[in-house]
Amino acid sequence: MSDASLPFRRLLALRLPRLATDRLHRRAGRGSSPSSGRLAGGGATDAPLAIFGRVGAAQRLEAVDAWAEAEGLAAGQPLAEARARVPGARFVERDPAGETASLEAIADWCDRWTPLVALDRTFDGEAGLLLDVTGVAHLFGGEGALAEAVVASLGRHGFAAAAAIAGSGAAARAVVRHGLDGASARVIAPGEDVTAVAPLPAAAIDPDGERVGRLMRLGLDTVGALGDLPRAAVARRFGGDLLDRLDEACGRLERPISPRRPVAALTAERGFAEPILSEGDVAQVVHSLAEALGESLERRGEGLRQAELALWRVDGTVQRVRIGTGRAIRDPDLVVSLFAERLKGMGEAIEVGFGIDLVRLSLPLTGRFEAVQGDFSGADRSLPAFEELVDRLGARLGARRITRALPGDGHLPEAAVALVPAASAEGRAATAWGFGAAGEPPVRPVRLFVRPEPIETLAEMPDGPPRRFRWRRVLYEVDRAEGPERIAVPWWRLPFGLGPEADGSEEDASHADATFAPGGDLGFGAVERRLAPEVATRDYFRVEEVGGRRFWIFRAGIVGRETARPRWFLHGLFA
């Protein structure tokens, strides 16, 4: 920017009144038919949509879409009441993180008009952006055209938006909230801020709802009325910050907008007068930046956990790539290779295009660097090696896809193992496989079959172990057996009627009557249906055949309760 001394600033306040619902509509619309008609005007789906949040135990609506509004729903209504009023509506709990992400995405996207974009959080719970458009409006055909263009293009993406441009952020913000008179955009000519803001309600400049209420009750219902009062009287009663807000809105006080992107812990960048044009050059630059950062890290006793590489191309686009590591690292080679893996994994390459004029490496997250001392042989570096492997594989394939087996929390043997991402905190934690008691034989086999294999047996009724059984055509004589360990399936995952749920026949009998009622016997039909091994209760036995081999076998179905003819399966092998 050549001209550093502009006589005045121009700010565009953007308001996204239905962000919370629009983003959901947009998401829903993307899957089926992304036609613009469906998404226009703040979104429209089959059912009215309202977003609710909770304050303590109370649930209240916080945002509604146009349809819900037409049905009489509004922010502030208790959820229960809203439900009763519009039973057909869809009520979704607020997702603040998701909304922030959406707003940030929109902010990024607004880069196209100006690089100076800030999230506007002045009014709690309202989504807004402030764009410093000083000196850029002429590129888009003037301020009026710019404001219209912003609103229109957001509208095409399914976001209802309104914009106002004024000489200060506060004035623009006040106008966009209360001074549009039904229009979607308005420009306040330079110097006109005070007159534009004066007729607006106090709520336009003051986010403190409680204070606004007090002002209203005093009859001070416009910014102008407030401005007419003696300043000392106002300050004394309502605090100096109200005067500040007034002054900001009138252009008497300026507040800089804060940049949106978080400042990374450590950053290094290198600009080039002559744009670099090859990928190899980029890799070299990254290496040297990593080296430079590595020194800083070393001084801090830290290593990087996350790194972001940003490449500014001369055509004005920015390419950003991010990596994460399982443990803190410093090695520049490793950093370069992780970025390379990441790009390959994404099926991308560094797009040099017409050249890159700025490369920045920033480290949003660092962690304690733990030096590992090798032993004399230099061989035992298994842990870092393992972590490195996890990091590299993760960078290449996606961190979620590298998993580790951990003990699962379930009674069924199949559910006793769970795979979790190796890079997650859970996956990293040391875990004990605490099965069986000391001095006793193991209760679970070394090898568990994915599919239990049917066997033929001769067994004691009703729940004794088999005397002999045939597995894979070989007959085994059972020498010793222990069991049964009875394990039932998670009944709630079965088709209804197959689970052991008691019937509803007790419905009109009081529990006292049940004293005399027959027990909850199940009909024989139900018994037969439950024969499938995946449905039946299993009686597991640890058996040792005369030859010394040990097996884990089970009977499917409890005799008398579930079946008359149980079937047998072999499910695993002990050593």
Next chain:
Amino acid sequence: MSGYAELAIASNFSFLTGASHPEEWVGQAVRLGLQAIAVTDRNTLAGVVRAHVAAKTVGLRSVVGCRLAFADGTPEVLAWPSDRAAYGRLCRLLTLGNRRAEKGDCRLGLDDLIAWGEGMVLAPLPGRGALAGEAAGVAATLDRLRATFGREWVRLAAQPLFGPSDRRRFAGLAAMAETAGVGLLAVGDLLHHVPERRPLADVLTAIREGVSLDAAGRRLTPNAERHLRSGEEMARLFRDHPRAVGESSALLERLTFSLDELRYEYPEEDLEGARDPQEALVRLTREGALRRWPSGVPEGVEGALAHEFAIIGELGYAPYFLTVHDIVRFARSRGILAQGRGSAANSAVCYCLGITEVDPARGDLLFERFISPERKEPPDIDVDFEHERREEVIQYIYGKYGRERAGLAASVITYRSRSALREVGRAFGLGEDAIARLSGTVWGSSSKGPRAEQAARAGFSLEDARLARVFALARQIAGFPRHLSQHVGGFVITRGRLDEVVPIQNAAMEDRTVIEWDKDDLDALGILKIDILALGMLSALRKSFELVERHYGRPMGLSVIPAEDPATYRMVRRADTIGVFQIESRAQMTMLPRLRPATFYDLVIEVAIVRPGPIQGDMVHPYLRRRQGLEPVVYPSQELEAVLGKTLGVPLFQEQAMKIAIVAAGFSPAEADKLRRAMATFRRVGTIHSFQAKMVEGMVAKGYDRAFAERCFRQIEGFGEYGFPESHAASFALLVYASAWMKCHYPDAFACALVNSQPMGFYAPAQILRDAREHGVAVRPVDVNRSEWDCTLERGPHAADRVVPRHGEQAEAIWSSHAIRLGLRMVKGLSAAAAERLVAARGRGYDSVADLAARAGLDRAAIQRLADADAFAGLGLDRRTALWAVEALEEGRREATTLFDFADADALFAAEPAVALTPMPPGEEVIEDYRTLSLSLRGHPVAFLRADLAAIRTTRAGDLATTRAGAHVRVAGLVLVRQRPGSAKGVIFLTLEDESGVANVIVWPNVFEKYRKEVLGGRLLVVDGRLQSESGVIHVVADKLMDHTARLARLSRAGETPSAAMASDEVGHPIAEDRGRTGATSELARLVREVPETARDLEELAKRAGRAMPKGRNFH
């Protein structure tokens, strides 16, 4: 084989653990042929009475026991007391643990058991995990118990786990028992009576742990084996240790204690020189009789007294009467109004003792309704006290008998349909939204569980397995106890230590202790309880008496009010009864012009008739027709004329129903009472059919029409739970009369006292004060220089001269000459403490906001509330000016400042230029009044919209009376009350208020479905409908509803609608004193169907069932 007794059972009183009712365990035990069972809940005896009663019914032996869980790491120990003394120690032990812990918890250590465990068989129960980790602790506990109590008192319990190595485990336990020198005892350690209940056990676990089933993992049961087993099964499972199974039945010889041994002993009262309680009672009664009838006891009463003395003496109930007498005497000595209610009013003795007020000479009492020699159950005396001072009485009882001898009965809170659906839904991982929608489909709060069809109607697919299961399990869990709460006022007082009869817990309320049994348990064991109830009207009456005494110099009291005052009855007949006890609801008001009460007995009938009992028995219509002379008064027989004479041949009271059984069907009085009670609890006793046959056949045999006989029986059925005994109605009618008399003659004192006794009754202050103003009483605004905390009376105009025309005929009866000054209590959000400081520091008055701030030492928020409420108007400061001044005060300044600061503040004010604020528009002032005071003396908000409303041709509510019935009308008003009886078919009743009065609107379901939004969301509604008028009662049956709330918002610049502030939906404070006595929702639904015109006005009943709907939200 010697059989098996299951001694380790968790019933569902092990909250969120046990998955079967005690009764279900008993039933299953009988089916399996067990010798006995012991319900051993975790650190509680809350379920043992139910098991005991059920077992007795089917002839099974039940053993009392408990599963003791310790806070000090000791393994759990099963404990069964062998005799009464040991049982007492168990109760003491549990009480000790309870009193130490928060409500609902029990903290015990092994040392406590060592101290109290004598005479109990104790069996440590190893946990269900691997034995290895626990073995040392179990062995140590065994050793310590054996060393203390001897080996014959200690066993080691072993339960089948169906784990990987049960036999190995049993062998280990047997070895451990051998080492410790104690016997091994086979137990089940059971959760559910049949395997089919395992899902419920898992759901309970998920609820308890606050996780979904999927996330609960191994916290759930691995299998369905924790169910009751036969002796053969147990013998098979313990085949390596047959003696362990035999040990269970061997123990039965030692565990001889039965709950039947609990002998209730009345507390000893001071006999004041008499030889025994009976003599003391006779003496006190005689003294009382002399006070009641100075000129001699009437003959009939003399006979009744002799009869009662005989029965009381025979049953030994005299001490009980003395106890109640003492409590009432205490209350009277403190100036607390008290009056017995219920069947006790059938007793001449109670009347003489001053416990009740119904003159036995006036009516004909059925003492057997109160005490029956055949019914081995203690009498039940309920006494109402002023609601604001009942706590004094309660603390007196604790003080006199001590917490070891007095405790409140528990009340078992159970899962209802909605709570069941909600929690089961959560266990199944349904989202909050789905759960809310699901439970939204369920109407009513039935304990029978949600009906799936309701959800199906609401569009949920029951094909979905998960949903079907949610419903199936919610139906199972409905009726399960969730926790123990305290009974509204049922006190148990004992001679010996109460904590040796039943464990005592801390209540949620401070200074309260509660026993673990509820009133049914107490009834079953014959343990007496005294109901110490709270009644708001008694508070209001006492306050109004005090006001009349102070301002009119006339001594007042319940007994001072002149009887049978014609002006009072005139007022009652006009249904001018806002604020009058019992007959103020719309249902009652609808009835008054038809019933036309002219004597006290008519009031008794009025109180009794608007009840589900008579309605269900279809007695209301015939009575009304006869009363109005539309139908001849005939009697089914000569003998019944004596019974039904006073009620024109239609039975209206419980006693009459009983007497029909006696006179016409040949029942004995005690049998008749049994019949009535059988109705109430027929499900449990299961004897209803024999009674029905006996009664109907008995009547037919004596020549009665079978249809009539069956109708009589049906009526008793309804009376069982929902009818009033005549005595009770008479007790209430006394208060009806007293409050009506006060309202008739001193509307100022009456309204003032009512407002000062809030929350109570049916109407909010706005309606009460409006009614007072209509009766000529001036009401003056809150004023920082004149108001006390309470509303007060000050000299005012003669009310009789200012009565509105509508109440013109009432004018001559009104003696009021005072105005009501609204008290600071009316200011929303102002604390009593702040108000007290303000009044105390007032001196000769405050002259400015700053003056008040400085001298009263209130914080700014409190002063702001006063300014918001326009309480500075007396100083010439309007609302905005006062608020402007308040804003200038320093935040948080509390303490009165020094003289120096004072001057400083003044200086600051002087320095500030005057600011001219725009005056508040009148409409907004009214809205602000409602917002800050819940009422306005300036006018009605609707009045400010009148021009607009007239433009759309609305009729004022006050003009409906002169509108032709059947005409199409349009009315508009603020929604005061919205309600719907608990049935999906139910109509909605709306009460709209405008500046001229109220309009009653009926919304039929089809209209409701169409205008749901308007009905539920509107604060200001415009309703088109047809006018219906019957016996002077006017309704608008709605065709169309329009929400005009936005008009209200425009009145206020701040855009506030006088929502909750305006709608006196706030009247929905349920009256605690009478809750639970009225019918369940389904009864209301039946009422609606059967007697539409009464059903139209169900406010009162609905409210009592706790279901008035503030802001139309939770009305279903």
